[in-house]
Amino acid sequence: MTGEQKRTLALYYCQNVPASGERERQDLEEKYGGNIxxxxxxxxxxxxxxxxxxxxxxxxxxVYIITCPxxxxxxxxxxxxxxxxxxxxxxxxxxxxxxxxxxxxxxGSKENPISLADHARAAMERTLRLPPSPVHN
Amino acid sequence: xxxxxQKPIDEIREMIAPYKRILVLGCASCVAECAAGxxxxxxxxxxxxxxxxxxxxxxVLIEEKTLDRQCVRDFVILLDDIIEKxxxxxxxxxxxxxxxxxxMFTEVPIIPAINTEFLGETRDQGYWLESCLGCGDCMLHHxxxxxxxxxxxxxxxxxxxxxxxxxxxxxxxDVECAWHLIVDRLTKFGALDRLENIYPPKDWSKKQGGGPxxxxxxxxxx
Numbered sequence: 483m484t485g486e487q488k489r490t491l492a493l494y495y496c497q498n499v500p501a502s503g504e505r506e507r508q509d510l511e512e513k514y515g516g517n518i519x520x521x522x523x524x525x526x527x528x529x530x531x532x533x534x535x536x537x538x539x540x541x542x543x544x545v546y547i548i549t550c551p552x553x554x555x556x557x558x559x560x561x562x563x564x565x566x567x568x569x570x571x572x573x574x575x576x577x578x579x580x581x582x583x584x585x586x587x588x589x590g591s592k593e594n595p596i597s598l599a600d601h602a603r604a605a606m607e608r609t610l611r612l613p614p615s616p617v618h619n
Numbered sequence: 620x621x622x623x624x625q626k627p628i629d630e631i632r633e634m635i636a637p638y639k640r641i642l643v644l645g646c647a648s649c650v651a652e653c654a655a656g657x658x659x660x661x662x663x664x665x666x667x668x669x670x671x672x673x674x675x676x677x678x679v680l681i682e683e684k685t686l687d688r689q690c691v692r693d694f695v696i697l698l699d700d701i702i703e704k705x706x707x708x709x710x711x712x713x714x715x716x717x718x719x720x721x722x723m724f725t726e727v728p729i730i731p732a733i734n735t736e737f738l739g740e741t742r743d744q745g746y747w748l749e750s751c752l753g754c755g756d757c758m759l760h761h762x763x764x765x766x767x768x769x770x771x772x773x774x775x776x777x778x779x780x781x782x783x784x785x786x787x788x789x790x791x792x793d794v795e796c797a798w799h800l801i802v803d804r805l806t807k808f809g810a811l812d813r814l815e816n817i818y819p820p821k822d823w824s825k826k827q828g829g830g831p832x833x834x835x836x837x838x839x840x841x
Contacts, residue, residue: 532659535666539673574663577628578671616674 491544491609492519492537493602496526496561498550499590501597510602518602526550527560531571534585538575543615544584546605551592561589583612620649620740621713622747623656623733625664631709632671634730638707639678643668643732644698644720645685646712653747655733656711658685664711664732680705689716695723702727738769755825755832761813763804768821770797776818 491514495502507520519542523529526549537545547568549561565587572582586608588601625631635641643665651657665683672679684701686694689712698720702708707728710717714735721729737749752769758776759766768774772790779798782789786799805811826832 530659532662532666535663535670539666539670574628574667575670578632578667579674580670617670618673 488517489543489606489609489612489614490517490519490541491546491602491606492521492534492542493546493548493605494521494523494526494529494533495548495598495601496550497522497524498554498556499548499598499601500595501599506598510599514602514606518606520602525555525557525560526564527555527557527562529564529567531567531574534568534571535574538580538584538615538617541618543618544586544605544609544612546586546588546609548588548598548601548605549590551590551595554590554592565589580616581612583608584615620652620738621715621735622653622737622739622749623650623713623735625655625660625711625733626731628667628671631664631730631732632668635668635707635709638705638728640680640705640707641668641682642698642702642705642708643681643683644689644708644710644712645683646687646689646710646716647685648688648690650711650713650716650733651685652741653739654745656713661685661711664709668709686712689713690719692719692723695720698724753826754821754823756822758818761816761818762801763808763810765797765800765804767797767801770795770800776821 502522507522510518510520526547529547534545547564549564552561555561568585568587572585575584576582586605588605590596643661645656645658645661647657654660661683665681669681672681686697688694689710702724705727707730708720709730709732710720711732712720714731717729717731738751738753739747739749742748750769751766754768767776767778771778772788772794773780775798779796779802783796783799786796788794788796805813
């Protein structure tokens with residue numbers, strides 16, 4: 483990753499996502515350095531728009547949420563709530579002229595489970611397609 | 620409770636444009652219950668405004684605080700120690716809250732960030748329904764606990780009008796016919812004969828026309 487390409491991704495993820503334990507989190511931090519900030523949450527439904535907004539305000543170019551697959555939430559409907567909150571936060575940032583793509587969501591697949599590391603790679607690839615955030619530049 | 624909705628962000632930004640040090644002030648009572656101006660919404664609005672300011676390269680200070688109640692002076696006075704730091708307050712309180720803060724701190728502009736809407740009830744998560752106009756002369760006992768003033772589109776005291784279809788209002792099918800509900804409710808407790816009463820026009824002088832209404836209770840005063 484060149485200096486010009488440097489972006490910071492805030493990645494909130496449900497701890498129900500496969501291979502998302504503390505060891506894997508540390509490995510990812512080591513791999514991506516300061517370009518990725520990982521926030522495990524017991525359930526994506528715990529996230530509120532303020533968490534996403536503060537990440538965009540303070541440090542992140544892009545924020546992603548990774549949820550467990552629909553129908554597998556341990557708390558019944560946390561991932562459905564996360565989806566609504568992502569939509570709401572996108573509406574908020576659109577209202578001030580920030581690209582909605584700066585908030586992303588990846589919903590896991592029940593049939594084809596994907597590890598946290600693979601999700602992180604996909605989110606980082608999408609992050610690099612966006613220019614640096616106008617909030618920090 | 621009093622309900623409200625946040626104003627569009629463009630309108631808010633226009634109102635605060637002349638100011639450089641802004642306190643976003645939430646209220647943890649009614650407007651928190653209707654998810655318009657509580658601690659969470661206050662933090663969201665403040666963050667959104669800071670992001671917008673950073674994007675435009677504006678040099679502004681935007682901080683937030685939430686009072687338990689903006690409409691009660693005992694809580695508003697808590698701003699006394701900090702208000703000098705700001706040259707404007709963006710209030711997410713209802714109209715009463717905005718005015719209470721403005722009355723106590725006359726040298727700082729208090730700007731409303733929400734549109735106050737109605738007295739309502741929380742029907743479900745994310746669903747609030749107007750149920751009271753605050754008419755000053757409650758008659759709910761006549762109508763099975765359903766207010767025809769607040770909930771009938773035609774505000775009929777001697778309904779039903781006959782225009783409802785399948786229990787929905789002919790003016791707006793999204794609205795339940797209040798008189799359909801009243802008849803159902805009165806039937807359930809065997810009081811349908813109340814419909815034979817003729818109710819005279821309401822005395823609206825108890826709601827408006829005499830300036831702001833007030834309640835004075837000496838037993839509650841110091």
